[in-house]
Amino acid sequence: MRGIAAAGAYVPRFRLSTDELADAWGTSHASGIERKAVPAADEDALTMAVSAAERALSDADVDRDEVTLAAAATTTPPLEEGEFVPRLVRALDLPQSVATATETGHTAAGAAALSRALDADGPALVVAADCPEGEPADADHPLGAGAAAFVVSDDAAAAVGDVAWHTDETPGVRFRERGDGDVGGLDITTYQRDAVRGAVTEAVSSLSVDPEEADAAAVHQPDGRFPYRAAGDLPLSNEAVAAGTVVDRVGDAGAATVPLGLLAALDGADDGETTVAAAFGGGTAAALAVEGGLSVAGVADLDGGTDIDYASYLRERGYVVSGEVSGGGAHVSLPNWRRSLDQRYRLVAGQCPECGGVTFPPEGACQSCHARVEFEPFEASRTGTVRALTVIGQGGAPPEFAELQQRDGAYAVAIVALESKEGTVTLPAQITDADPENVAVGDEVAATVRRIYEQEGVPRYGVKFEPTE
Numbered sequence: 001m002r003g004i005a006a007a008g009a010y011v012p013r014f015r016l017s018t019d020e021l022a023d024a025w026g027t028s029h030a031s032g033i034e035r036k037a038v039p040a041a042d043e044d045a046l047t048m049a050v051s052a053a054e055r056a057l058s059d060a061d062v063d064r065d066e067v068t069l070a071a072a073a074t075t076t077p078p079l080e081e082g083e084f085v086p087r088l089v090r091a092l093d094l095p096q097s098v099a100t101a102t103e104t105g106h107t108a109a110g111a112a113a114l115s116r117a118l119d120a121d122g123p124a125l126v127v128a129a130d131c132p133e134g135e136p137a138d139a140d141h142p143l144g145a146g147a148a149a150f151v152v153s154d155d156a157a158a159a160v161g162d163v164a165w166h167t168d169e170t171p172g173v174r175f176r177e178r179g180d181g182d183v184g185g186l187d188i189t190t191y192q193r194d195a196v197r198g199a200v201t202e203a204v205s206s207l208s209v210d211p212e213e214a215d216a217a218a219v220h221q222p223d224g225r226f227p228y229r230a231a232g233d234l235p236l237s238n239e240a241v242a243a244g245t246v247v248d249r250v251g252d253a254g255a256a257t258v259p260l261g262l263l264a265a266l267d268g269a270d271d272g273e274t275t276v277a278a279a280f281g282g283g284t285a286a287a288l289a290v291e292g293g294l295s296v297a298g299v300a301d302l303d304g305g306t307d308i309d310y311a312s313y314l315r316e317r318g319y320v321v322s323g324e325v326s327g328g329g330a331h332v333s334l335p336n337w338r339r340s341l342d343q344r345y346r347l348v349a350g351q352c353p354e355c356g357g358v359t360f361p362p363e364g365a366c367q368s369c370h371a372r373v374e375f376e377p378f379e380a381s382r383t384g385t386v387r388a389l390t391v392i393g394q395g396g397a398p399p400e401f402a403e404l405q406q407r408d409g410a411y412a413v414a415i416v417a418l419e420s421k422e423g424t425v426t427l428p429a430q431i432t433d434a435d436p437e438n439v440a441v442g443d444e445v446a447a448t449v450r451r452i453y454e455q456e457g458v459p460r461y462g463v464k465f466e467p468t469e
């Protein structure tokens with residue numbers, strides 16, 4: 001019977017508790033999530049995919065040479081989607097004749113990749129790995145990380161009975177939700193919840209198994225409460241949903257969350273047990289039913305981990321790196337610097353013509369709805385509030401700031417929220433003219449243009465913030 005022959009889970013080591021988030025922001029938008037997994041600074045979806053896949057392949061009774069399909073799913077490819085799987089193939093030493101597939105752009109991508117592998121001939125490797133990012137003010141709160149890998153073959157420990165789909169237009173139900181700019185945001189409205197619940201119910205009801213007989217269910221889980229609501233019209237017990245829910249421990253790992261929930265349920269499940277998985281993304285729900293269980297390497301990662309504080313979190317995630325406006329790396333070429341001058345001096349942000357959300361810097365996709373749009377530029381307010389803070393101490397500064405640190409000692413880097421009529425712009429920025437120990441979350445600050453650093457012999461200037469009291 002075709003199905004899952006071996007599997008591996010990977011969750012990064014660091015954890016951030018929701019209490020830490022709530023302390024930093026005064027509130028948290030991570031409903032039903034106790035802790036979330038945090039990728040280290042040198043981890044991304046590709047490295048997590050490799051780690052999970054190594055575990056699955058080590059446990060599989062399949063030679064790497066025999067793998068005929070490598071399918072990957074992520075919503076956060078660290079490089080062009082087309083370059084993701086070739087690196088995975090190379091890192092895992094899979095044959096270069098392997099067929100490849102990438103599913104991306106929606107949170108049902110993991111289930112879609114698994115479905116492809118079930119339809120393929122010969123042994124297939126499927127990896128869902130994700131570490132989504134969002135505005136630190138709100139959308140980021142529930143976002144976690146993790147990877148789930150499956151070796152699919154005709155000699156499976158856990159047979160996949162069937163896969164069922166339900167697809168419909170669900171306007172406004174976005175791939176990644178964000179609030180309306182208020183810190184009360186990230187509200188999953190009743191309409192959105194009903195749309196997801198309807199699609200999940202239809203897909204699961206189309207399976208050949210009776211959902212009433214499911215011992216466990218991994219249901220779409222952008223937060224800890226959602227899977228219970230999404231399953232509300234199905235005869236699934238709360239115990240079954242709990243057995244397939246991992247978001248409470250690792251956060252919303254995008255396309256990897258439901259696959260990780262499936263692995264948590266399959267690990268140690270008995271031969272006669274039935275597990276249902278139901279993922280939703282982009283208007284499509286995918287459901288599958290699995291009979292039996294297997295031992296899953298790495299599943300203990302779900303509960304382990306080392307707690308870190310919020311300042312460390314901001315550094316590990318790269319939200320606060322060097323104190324310059326977000327989007328600039330350690331090295332910014334002069335042409336790129338020149339192009340970004342309006343942002344650096346005038347705090348020019350972009351408003352999305354599609355959804356009204358604001359994005360800073362106004363580049364790439366809309367941070368609210370992820371659409372590729374031509375932003376309407378506007379100048380953000382030059383006064384704001386410190387929302388989170390970290391002090392870069394001796395030796396902690398990136399090289400371009402070492403000189404400043406030698407001259408001025410430790411400095412504070414804050415995430416500053418600028419309430420503008422178009423929406424709240426949040427950005428990391430250096431705090432100046434203040435003893436970093438005397439700056440606190442909630443302080444009012446005002447923009448001032450200062451020397452940021454010197455690179456390639458050219459001094460670079462831009463906005464920093466100073467306390468107004």
Ligand SMILES: [Zn+2]
Pocket residue numbers: 352353354355356357366367368369370371
């Ligand atoms: Zn938008």
